Amino acid sequence: MNKCRRFLLIVFLLPVILLTLTSVLWAAEPVKLGEINPLSGYLAKHGWEIHQGILYAVEEVNARGGLAGHRVELLSRDDRSSPEVAVNQAQELLYREKVVGLLGGYVDSLVGPISQLAARHRVPYVASASLQSALTRQWRNPYFFRVSKLEGIVEPLCQFISQTLKPQRVAILYMATPGSTEFATEVAGRLRRAGAALPLMEKFRPGARDFSVFLLKVKEAKADVLISGGFFPDNLILVRQMRERPVGLKAFIAPWGVAYPSFIEEMGPASEGLLGLCAWNPGVTMPGTEKESQAFVQGFRHRFGVEPNTTTMHGYTSARALLAALEKVLQKKEPLTGATICRELAGLDLLLPMERLKFDAYGDPMYYQQVVVQIQQRKMVVVYPPARATGRVQYPWDF
Structure with missing residues (x-):
């Protein structure tokens, strides 16, 4: 009987004890x-x-x-x-x-x-x-x-373009923000040193709604590859206009805004073949x-x-x-x-x-490195670097 009473007492007091402990914990x-x-x-x-x-x-x-x-x-x-x-x-x-x-x-x-x-x-x-x-x-x-950090994007992007795509002529579109401007400058310098010509570099302001004139310039410049430094909404507009009026590109690559499940869902078949970069995504993670x-x-x-x-x-x-x-x-x-x-x-x-x-002496991440992905059958396939690749790049593509 005493054991039964003790058991019932414990059962009765347990919630009170837990509540008290929780209150003490959050009292800090x-x-x-x-x-x-x-x-x-x-x-x-x-x-x-x-x-x-x-x-x-x-x-x-x-x-x-x-x-x-x-x-x-x-x-x-x-x-x-x-x-x-x-x-x-x-x-x-x-x-x-x-x-x-x-x-x-x-x-x-x-x-x-x-x-x-x-x-x-x-x-x-x-x-x-x-x-x-x-x-x-x-x-x-x-x-x-x-x-x-910027280096974690520029380095794999430029290595992929110069070693895998090997284009002769590259066009760059970038946004009038500090990060995008520095990105375009760094990429242009590296690609020139690798032997590529850059007949077209153009800046746009955030919120631009029409890239049709720029795409005409891309066509006239006979660019093989177009690099976009825009964000998600910019690339939605740019890709739609590019699909409506192809400009003779062999590859389109954007470090921001393309490697997103929501971009693939919204663009549907029009997203096929596009190249982007990401540091992580479901299924793309650090080993x-x-x-x-x-x-x-x-x-x-x-x-x-x-x-x-x-x-x-x-x-x-x-x-x-x-x-x-x-x-x-x-x-x-x-x-x-x-x-x-x-x-x-x-x-x-x-x-x-x-x-x-791990941060360096300046507060930058020491090991930050993005991977290049290509949208294939509405999935993101890692195509660079080779050590992390989950598939082969499909190139050239007709844009």
Whole structure:
């Protein structure tokens, strides 16, 4: 009888004990992080993708008990694809909310001003999608880190074009943003040194709705390959117009906006043969991270009801880096200051689905390297580098 009473007492008290322990756990002061992304405006699609990746990483940490007993509170802000708004949102997070770290960012016209503000406040900023070399090499900022870099795109792209496609004449279209402009300049220089002629390089402003005149110039220039430095909406328009009026191209390649399941779905058969680059996608992951990558895909689908993509993974990776650094500081029972967090960020060495993440002395990722993919039968097939290839490139193609 006494045993029965004790059992019933335990059953009755167990939920109370668990509730009390949970309350004690979350009684610790939360760790406040700020996130600034273009959630509306021209860049909203990619801003939401980064946001979902960051949010998923934060929810993962909180689901396992937080960081050393501290719940992570993510404060998300919309920069509306505007540098001025991005600065205002960053000031609000730094002055009023007193966040200990910043995340997010898409294109360097938005990332750059935030990085400078973060430096003045001595708050670490781990950018999710940043490329402009001046942000780390020209303006030394010990509080700025990022999970991507331009070299990780330019090098595999130029090697693939010069070694595999071997075109005689290349045309380049690029956007009037710091990252896209630097990308076009770097690619043009490398291809010229490899012996290719570049009869056409043209810049366009964000939000352009018609590329028909440019495509006429491509045809007149008799280009073999067209490289587009535009984003998802730009490449949708460009490819549609190119399909309507072929210009004699043998290959079309775009580092941004093409290697997305949503691009393939929207373009349908018109996406066949297009070339793009990505750092990660479902089925395209760092060797040795296949199980972790698959678990991420399944969990993400369940949480958001959509397929994750390479931009999502950039957001997730940046959050994983900052969260890992914060946890190391808390485990050492040190205060969360810019100095302690940056020290741990500088010492990270993580194997993640997108990359082995280790920062160099400038805050750039040491091992970030994208792969070249081609859309074949509505699937992304890795065609370069050879060590990671899952198929052979189909070339030439008639565009």
